[in-house]
Amino acid sequence: MATNYTAKDITVLEGLEPVRKRPGMYIGGVGTAGLHHLVWEILDNAVDEAMNGYASNIVLTLHEDGSSITISDDGRGIPVDKHAATRKSALEVIFTVLHAGGKFEHGSYTTAGGLHGVGASVVNALSSELRASVKRDGTLWEMSFKRGKATGPLKKGGAARGTGTTVYFHPDSTIFPKVEFDPALIRERLEVVSYLHKGVRVTFDNEVAGKKDVFEHQEGLPDFLSKIIADRGAKPVHEAAFAQTRDTSPRLDLVLQWTEATDEHVRSYANGIPTGSGGTHENGLRAGLGKAVRNYIDTHNLSPKGVTLIAEDIREGLTGVLSIFVEEPQFQGQTKDRLNNPELTSAIDSAVRPALEHWLNHNRSVAEAIVGRIILAARAREASRAAQAEITRKTATTGRLNLPGKLSDCSSSGREDSELFVVEGDSAGGSAKQGRDRVRQAILPLRGKVMNTEGMTLAKVLENKELADLVTALGCGLGKNFELDRLRYGRVIILADADSDGHHIATLLLTFIYRHLPQLIAAGRVFLAQPPLYRIDIGKETFWALDDAHRDRLLKLYGNGRAHADITRFKGLGEMMPKVLWETTLNPKTRRLLRVEISDQIVTDRVINELMGKDASARFRFIMERAEEAQELDV
Numbered sequence: 001m002a003t004n005y006t007a008k009d010i011t012v013l014e015g016l017e018p019v020r021k022r023p024g025m026y027i028g029g030v031g032t033a034g035l036h037h038l039v040w041e042i043l044d045n046a047v048d049e050a051m052n053g054y055a056s057n058i059v060l061t062l063h064e065d066g067s068s069i070t071i072s073d074d075g076r077g078i079p080v081d082k083h084a085a086t087r088k089s090a091l092e093v094i095f096t097v098l099h100a101g102g103k104f105e106h107g108s109y110t111t112a113g114g115l116h117g118v119g120a121s122v123v124n125a126l127s128s129e130l131r132a133s134v135k136r137d138g139t140l141w142e143m144s145f146k147r148g149k150a151t152g153p154l155k156k157g158g159a160a161r162g163t164g165t166t167v168y169f170h171p172d173s174t175i176f177p178k179v180e181f182d183p184a185l186i187r188e189r190l191e192v193v194s195y196l197h198k199g200v201r202v203t204f205d206n207e208v209a210g211k212k213d214v215f216e217h218q219e220g221l222p223d224f225l226s227k228i229i230a231d232r233g234a235k236p237v238h239e240a241a242f243a244q245t246r247d248t249s250p251r252l253d254l255v256l257q258w259t260e261a262t263d264e265h266v267r268s269y270a271n272g273i274p275t276g277s278g279g280t281h282e283n284g285l286r287a288g289l290g291k292a293v294r295n296y297i298d299t300h301n302l303s304p305k306g307v308t309l310i311a312e313d314i315r316e317g318l319t320g321v322l323s324i325f326v327e328e329p330q331f332q333g334q335t336k337d338r339l340n341n342p343e344l345t346s347a348i349d350s351a352v353r354p355a356l357e358h359w360l361n362h363n364r365s366v367a368e369a370i371v372g373r374i375i376l377a378a379r380a381r382e383a384s385r386a387a388q389a390e391i392t393r394k395t396a397t398t399g400r401l402n403l404p405g406k407l408s409d410c411s412s413s414g415r416e417d418s419e420l421f422v423v424e425g426d427s428a429g430g431s432a433k434q435g436r437d438r439v440r441q442a443i444l445p446l447r448g449k450v451m452n453t454e455g456m457t458l459a460k461v462l463e464n465k466e467l468a469d470l471v472t473a474l475g476c477g478l479g480k481n482f483e484l485d486r487l488r489y490g491r492v493i494i495l496a497d498a499d500s501d502g503h504h505i506a507t508l509l510l511t512f513i514y515r516h517l518p519q520l521i522a523a524g525r526v527f528l529a530q531p532p533l534y535r536i537d538i539g540k541e542t543f544w545a546l547d548d549a550h551r552d553r554l555l556k557l558y559g560n561g562r563a564h565a566d567i568t569r570f571k572g573l574g575e576m577m578p579k580v581l582w583e584t585t586l587n588p589k590t591r592r593l594l595r596v597e598i599s600d601q602i603v604t605d606r607v608i609n610e611l612m613g614k615d616a617s618a619r620f621r622f623i624m625e626r627a628e629e630a631q632e633l634d635v
């Protein structure tokens with residue numbers, strides 16, 4: 001616990017000029033991430049006061065200019081007594097001296113020292129204006145700064161009820177090219193604070209949107225886990241989650257629950273900072289978890305016959321939150337979101353293993369459900385390995401000869417300039433085969449509806465001939481056997497009718513690719529073709545409209561006051577003349593493709609998961625709304 005400090009504890013280091021000269025050294029950069037580090041640092045100081053039990057309310061106000069913020073807590077209030085050596089108040093020193101503050105002492109967990117621990121003084125240096133106010137000993141104190149320099153002395157105000165610290169700051173637009181906060185990012189981080197620090201009420205007062213959110217969770221991580229599982233639409237395989245907390249350093253807070261989902265989803269945090277790239281704390285959790293489950297299985301003779309369990313089986317479907325607090329966090333990696341404290345691996349491992357083993361042994365029915373889930377994962381893995389081996393064997397032994405019969409391959413064997421069009425339906429396939437460039441463009445027609453693979457095991461998926469043929473045609477295997485450089489085409493282009501059915505097929509194919517061939521999307525190799533829905537002839541000119549809105553825009557642009565517009569709606573690709581299909585959709589010189597990109601993994605996970613299980617119209621509507629945002633490329 002932080003002992004009570006007074007000004008004498010501050011170690012005075014150096015001025016703030018270096019910070020303004022090389023801000024990147026202190027906050028990583030002056031882009032959006034760097035801008036928001038200013039918020040996290042001040043917020044972190046308020047959270048630290050709450051963690052030490054002195055504050056229970058934190059309010060963040062995003063002012064209506066969208067570029068200034070006030071954060072306040074109801075903690076003790078930063079000390080204002082004068083520092084013997086410098087004759088300055090603790091408050092002034094904290095905001096004007098780099099790395100000042102007794103926060104390196106025991107019991108305080110701000111991330112001072114790492115990228116995240118820049119200290120309030122750096123925020124001050126990089127703000128065109130900052131105002132700190134403290135309520136302490138029944139009095140209000142205030143001090144203002146410009147670019148790190150005090151604009152006047154510490155002012156003693158009137159009487160004040162309660163205690164606490166409030167900081168207003170406006171980042172300096174001569175340092176940050178864009179001073180515009182991202183409300184969603186701030187809201188998400190505040191909500192996480194309320195989950196990681198149970199009982200602390202965190203308020204987000206968004207004056208830009210005129211909206212106020214209050215986050216407060218008495219349970220903390222168990223509430224967080226319930227939200228994550230609900231968002232992902234995952235179905236738990238056991239009722240009660242495993243929960244563990246430990247208050248001695250390194251502080252540990254952990255919840256785990258196995259679900260029917262086919263992937264692992266454990267979110268980890270160090271001192272409240274998301275560690276998306278994992279780290280030694282996660283390695284410790286995996287080690288402890290693996291040993292505890294294996295010990296349980298061995299002790300109770302539950303090992304499955306004919307299949308060997310691997311670590312991934314144990315964690316398949318596992319959803320959880322790991323939150324640790326350590327006094328000297330070492331953040332690593334490009335975005336500083338990997339934790340690298342070596343001592344944590346064994347510390348977390350030896351904390352989790354006995355607790356989880358104890359829990360399993362004292363909750364037999366839960367343990368049986370979890371072991372059952374693990375064995376299912378192992379068997380599914382085994383089956384899909386066999387299925388993939390079958391596909392690989394077929395493709396490998398006879399090379400191109402063994403390609404699906406329906407594939408009209410292109411003559412070029414160079415990958416980078418060849419493209420595979422995955423076309424819905426035979427008639428569309430026919431038009432595409434005739435209209436295409438035979439040297440560079442291959443056509444794979446798919447018959448009828450592709451199955452909805454969401455939540456299915458790989459073995460089940462590959463029973464679908466259409467998808468198995470697609471995997472064979474692509475040539476790069478899938479799942480654990482995936483090898484991007486065996487991909488036989490430079491681009492995979494989904495060509496479906498411009499109507500709702502076509503969108504539905506495209507969505508099903510995207511779901512399959514996203515779940516089982518995600519590397520193709522990550523490599524930017526997956527595209528959606530945009531065939532026209534309408535042909536519009538006005539006078540001698542012909543226009544092509546992608547959808548109703550586009551048609552109306554074209555008519556408004558070119559239609560009024562001129563010759564009558566002749567509009568034809570295409571019932572499907574199969575009804576298009578091959579030449580028209582070439583000109584409007586296949587020809588790289590005139591077509592417009594949408595490249596499929598995943599901007600936010602968590603959001604995409606939720607969208608695919610949430611909607612793929614529901615009815616098609618909800619799915620299609622949701623995807624088409626997103627399609628509006630999709631970036632158009634002339635490739």
Ligand code: 28F
Binds near residue numbers: 003006010078102166
């Ligand atoms: C909106 C941001 O920064 N809250 C803070 C405190 C409280 C103390 C403190 C902070 C003392 C000299 C090291 C008070 N009383 N919210 C905040 N609340 N810093 S920052 O002390 C800093 C140390 O420098 C505090 C007794 N001990 C500590």
